[in-house]
Amino acid sequence: MVNSLKRLNWMQIVGLLIQIVGYIICCFNESDYFINFFWCGVGLTALGTYYFTDKWTSEGKTWYNKMDKKRDSNFTRKPSDFIFWVTIALIFVLILTYISELWFKGITKDNSTLCAVLVVSLVYTAVIITVVERTNDEVEMILDTVESKKRKKRK
Numbered sequence: 001m002v003n004s005l006k007r008l009n010w011m012q013i014v015g016l017l018i019q020i021v022g023y024i025i026c027c028f029n030e031s032d033y034f035i036n037f038f039w040c041g042v043g044l045t046a047l048g049t050y051y052f053t054d055k056w057t058s059e060g061k062t063w064y065n066k067m068d069k070k071r072d073s074n075f076t077r078k079p080s081d082f083i084f085w086v087t088i089a090l091i092f093v094l095i096l097t098y099i100s101e102l103w104f105k106g107i108t109k110d111n112s113t114l115c116a117v118l119v120v121s122l123v124y125t126a127v128i129i130t131v132v133e134r135t136n137d138e139v140e141m142i143l144d145t146v147e148s149k150k151r152k153k154r155k
Contacts (some may be wrong), residue, residue, distance in 0.1 A: 008129070023114050
């Protein structure tokens with residue numbers, strides 16, 4: 001798992017740490033400062049998510065023309081699409097939280113909302129790391145197989 005965390009960018013890591021620290025402090029002291037601190041962590045994590053998806057969901061990671069010719073049969077397409085839709089769901093939850101503030105005053109300051117957003121962020125991060133790790137392992141295995149076949153043909 002520690003090796004998997006290296007795939008996260010610094011904005012995601014710092015954002016998650018800010019969320020965790022902000023939530024813990026908000027449990028003891030419901031100051032607007034710490035609640036805003038928590039939401040800044042959420043924003044930083046969302047920005048880091050953009051860079052994460054840009055880096056790890058690129059199509060054609062295998063760099064082999066035979067494997068990457070058709071976009072529909074591309075090996076990394078399904079994981080990339082999955083990460084994209086999960087990211088859309090995360091951003092939708094965050095936007096829905098702020099839109100609901102129009103009808104339910106103080107919902108963004110409620111501890112249960114902060115806890116839910118923190119749990120969703122942590123689960124989301126675990127899911128995307130798992131998908132990227134699994135896909136990377138499968139692509140490396142395929143590339144090793146292709147390379148070993150090339151070496152056998154040379155001999």
